[in-house]
Amino acid sequence: MSTVTAGRSTRNLVDLVFRARELSIVAALAVLVIVTVGVNGNFLSEQGVKDIFLNASILVLLAVGQSVVVITRNIDLSVGSVVGLVAFTVGDFLAADHGRGIVFAVVLGVAIGALCGLVNGLLVSFGRVPALVVTLGTLYVIQGVDHYIAHGRQINAVDLPPALLSLGNGTLFGIPYLPMIAVLVMLAVGYYLRSYASGRDFYAIGSSPEAAALAGVSVRRRVMAAYLFSGALAGLAGVLWLSRFGTVVADAANGWELQVVSAVVVGGVAITGGVGTVYGAALGALLLTTITSALVVLKVSPFWQQAITGALLLLAISVDRLLALRVARVLRRRNSRHGS
Amino acid sequence: MVTAPGEGEAPLGPPPDGAPPVLALAGVSKAFGAVQALREVSLNLYAGEAHALAGENGAGKSTLVKTLAGVYRPDTGRVLLDGEPVEFGSPADAQQAGVAVIYQEPTMFPDLSVAENIFIGRQPKAALRRIDRRAMHDRAAELFERLGVALDPEQPARGLSIADQQLVEIAKALSRDARVLIMDEPTAALSGNEVTRLFNVVKALREQGCAVLFISHRLDEIFELCQRVTTLRDGGWIASEPVAGLTHDDLIRRMVGRDLDNLYPKQETEVGEVALKVGRLTREGVFTDVSFEVRRGEIVALAGLVGAGRSEVARAVFGVDRWDAGTVEVNGERLPPASPTAAMSAGLALVPEDRRQQGLVMDHSIERNIGITGLKALRRGPVISRAAERDRARDWAIRLQLKFNRLSDAVNVLSGGNQQKVVLGKWLSTKPDVLIIDEPTRGIDVGTKAEVHRLLSQLAADGLAVLMISSDLPEVLGMADRVLVMQEGRLVAEIPRERATEESVMTAATGGTS
Structure with a gap:
């Protein structure tokens, strides 16, 4: 009987640890918003809130894709470059002929992103090259391709079909499209990861790749799929980037990969895989975006923004590490009592 | 009756009912x-x-x-x-x-629940091929009931x-x-x-x-x-x-398949003063209240089943893992906890169980692997002298009868036995007083095995105190002056050479049920 009660208490403890993460982000958000509003009431104006959500949307999409990859104990650093490449090529494509539809533009963008993801996935899963190196490589290669295509040119909003621009800035019942898309994608992916057998495989792989292989999980195919998905979402994010900003040069979204990874880790997805949810990652993305906006309102130099993001990242992983040690200790105690 | 293995012929007698083997x-x-x-x-x-x-x-x-x-x-x-x-x-x-x-x-999968661990890849499905969590939980609970165990299907596997x-x-x-x-x-x-x-x-x-x-x-x-x-x-x-x-x-x-008595001769040696003294060492949940001494000239074996906590004791003594209570003394001096550096300078050496992962840098050369424990001694001014490194490696390669082409060859081209010799050379070159060696001959061919045994025996004769962890019973019985037996994290028996037999050691290791 003691096993059952001990099991329960362990489970509660572990549950608490994970729920605590999402709760603490919400708490941090609340504190941040309250303090900022205290200094400047305009922070929560309709336009202010809308801006935060619009800015967060693209980061949320990328964080959702990144989470899937990180859960399998891998990483995708190429997403920033993919966004840039897709934003430019799709913009170039639409600017050439206004008759071209935006549905086709979205499909094209997703396809380009998926292709980049495919390359990453093949190299990581079948080439057995460490993910960090592969995606660092593709980050630069894709950037290079982007610059080659752009050749110093710039896509201007006036060249783009109005339908596309209204996707980025229009609303439905007063709610902008972008956050709606991001939330829908997040919910769908979250549900898939939790409730589908193939979704659970991602967690299994990240939790123990050896055990996953022994359990008959097709590790390579799943890792491949994770990169394909992350790439495709980055493609979608690229099209949305174009629709939001209209004006695009070759190095759009340069350096975003680090923000995305930060959002994911702050959101409680373990960088060692197997743990975390896309909801947490999305909250992490929202928190980082809100911090950026708040710093502007608080008239803090933008240079501090990166330092704060970094500090938050360190805090998040320190807390994770401390909690993991704590849990390990409790479990060790329990087993020793149980054993003797 | 023993059947001889024929060419392509199944070695077992006919099945009870004529059906082919599953x-x-x-x-x-x-x-x-x-x-x-x-x-x-x-x-x-x-x-x-x-x-x-x-x-x-x-x-x-x-x-x-x-x-x-x-x-x-x-x-x-x-x-x-x-x-x-x-x-x-x-x-x-x-x-x-x-x-x-x-x-x-x-x-x-430590991060997944027990129920998920059981059903990974074959989860019970509800409509739209969703995972039916309730059914999964119930079926896991049912299985545990059939097995007569009280496990909660929803608890994470971590820590079981x-x-x-x-x-x-x-x-x-x-x-x-x-x-x-x-x-x-x-x-x-x-x-x-x-x-x-x-x-x-x-x-x-x-x-x-x-x-x-x-x-x-x-x-x-x-x-x-x-x-x-x-x-x-x-x-x-x-x-x-x-x-x-x-x-x-x-x-x-x-x-x-051979006579146990003559295979692993340990020379009679003169037993000197206590070199290693471990007192009531405890690491919670891993091992408890472990006390023993090893004297100069002695080989003491630490026997027990896999998972009894032997390697863990060795790791703690050497300072790789922290201990919760107890003392470790080398030549009468107390070691601080969790400091391999202090352990090394006090005269301890640890040859770990897994030489590929822990004992060697596999794609470094023989000379570098041997030199790594004594980089200070190899320094000429601020830089490491390649010549000094090579001299030391050559010296040990000869003493250990290492078989190699060139000292600059990477150790991963060597056989298991020769790799083990490199690990030994690496640690012996620190001139230790106490050598802790974990599974000295695992995965080593018979010929080299005997060489390693002769070597250990020689080292003991030269006044080294050796603590040998081994799962190889003939090795334990042949080499050890005393056998310490661990079972489930506790030291349960100390058997002198005269009374150490396969039976007495196994009986102690398995909790005396036989």
């Missing part, structure tokens, strides 16, 4: 680099029969298991399923065919005891309706009650028509559970025969 190996060989892990091994597993696989460490049992499980593909020979040749390209194929394996170290992890693995096999259940030393880390519980489950499965392959070092368990036994030695097939009519000694003779 799963069989026919003349299977498998090599890893220069090491021949299996040579022409045949094995038949019949439905409703528990079959034991016996052999010393390194006899090829685990390789055989992994071949049956689809992890390895045989170099030559075939795997037969219901008498038909079959190729398992992956563990998934073997599982599809109804083969369930419980490994020595259970393979769990080995015994509980094994039960989860068995529940997994049950849930698959496995036709063949393979257990690789399932009882190594279990207590008496847990073993009884496990055996009841396995007997019930066997009666339901499951074929069971059982591996254990505890001979009593083989006699209790199994109808037949196959013995392997050094990768080769020795015998397949009914258990009834065999004695312990018969079985040990087949496993060892």
Whole structure:
């Protein structure tokens, strides 16, 4: 009987640890918003809130894709470059002929992103090259391709079909499209990861790749799929980037990969895989975006923004590490009592 | 009766009802680099029969298991399923065919719940192929009830005891309706009650028509559970025969195949003062209240089953892991906890169990590997002198009779035995007073093994205090002046050389049940 009660208490403890993460982000958000509003009431104006959500949307999409990859104990650093490449090529494509539809533009963008993801996935899963190196490589290669295509040119909003621009800035019942898309994608992916057998495989792989292989999980195919998905979402994010900003040069979204990874880790997805949810990652993305906006309102130099993001990242992983040690200790105690 | 292995002929007698074996190996060989892990091994597993696989460490049992499980593909020979040749390209194929394996170290997903661990890849589905969590929970609970264990399906697998992890693995096999259940030393880390519980489950499965392959070092368990036994030695097939009519000694003779007394001579040495003194050392949940001394000129063996906490004690003594209570003294001086640097400068050396992961930098050269423990001594001014490094390596290569081409060769091209010599050279060059050596001859061919033993004996004669951890009983009995036996984290017996026998050591290691 003691096993059952001990099991329960362990489970509660572990549950608490994970729920605590999402709760603490919400708490941090609340504190941040309250303090900022205290200094400047305009922070929560309709336009202010809308801006935060619009800015967060693209980061949320990328964080959702990144989470899937990180859960399998891998990483995708190429997403920033993919966004840039897709934003430019799709913009170039639409600017050439206004008759071209935006549905086709979205499909094209997703396809380009998926292709980049495919390359990453093949190299990581079948080439057995460490993910960090592969995606660092593709980050630069894709950037290079982007610059080659752009050749110093710039896509201007006036060249783009109005339908596309209204996707980025229009609303439905007063709610902008972008956050709606991001939330829908997040919910769908979250549900898939939790409730589908193939979704659970991602967690299994990240939790123990050896055990996953022994359990008959097709590790390579799943890792491949994770990169394909992350790439495709980055493609979608690229099209949305174009629709939001209209004006695009070759190095759009340069350096975003680090923000995305930060959002994911702050959101409680373990960088060692197997743990975390896309909801947490999305909250992490929202928190980082809100911090950026708040710093502007608080008239803090933008240079501090990166330092704060970094500090938050360190805090998040320190807390994770401390909690993991704590849990390990409790479990060790329990087993020793149980054993003797 | 012992049947000789004929060419391609199954070594076991006819099945009870004329049906072909559920799963069989026919003349299977498998090599890893220069090491021949299996040579022409045949094995038949019949439905409703528990079959034991016996052999010393390194006899090829685990390789055989992994071949049956689809992890390895045989170099030559075939795997037969219901008498038909079959190729398992992956563990998934073997599982599809109804083969369930419980490994020595259970393979769990620590971050997933127990229920998910059982049903990974085959979760019960609701509409739209969603996972039916409630059904998964209920079925896991049902399995645990059938097994008579109190585990919560929703708790995470992280932190389950080995015994509980094994039960989860068995529940997994049950849930698959496995036709063949393979257990690789399932009882190594279990207590008496847990073993009884496990055996009841396995007997019930066997009666339901499951074929069971059982591996254990505890001979009593083989006699209790199994109808037949196959013995392997050094990768080769020795015998397949009914258990009834065999004695312990018969079985040990087949496993060892040589006279124990003369193989590992340790020279008589003069025992000096205490070099290593461990007092009431405790690491919570790992080992408790461990006290012993090792004197100069002495070889003390630390015996026990896998998972008894021997290597963990060694790691703590050397300062790799922190201890919670107790003291470690070297030459009368107390060591600070958790400091390998202090341990080294006090005169301790640790040759770890896993030389590929912990003992060597595999793609560095021989000379660099040997030099790494004494970089200060190799310095000429601020830089490391290559010449000094080479001199030292050459010196030790000669003393240890290392077989190599050039000292600049990477150590991963050496054989296991020669790699072990490099590790020894690396540590002996620090001129230690106490050498802790974990599994000194694991995975080493017989010839080199004897050399390593001679070397250890010589070192003891020169006044070194040696603490040797070994699962190889003949080695323990042949080499040790005293045998300390650990069981489940506690030191349970100290047996002097005269009274150390296979039986006395195993009895202590298994908790005195035999």
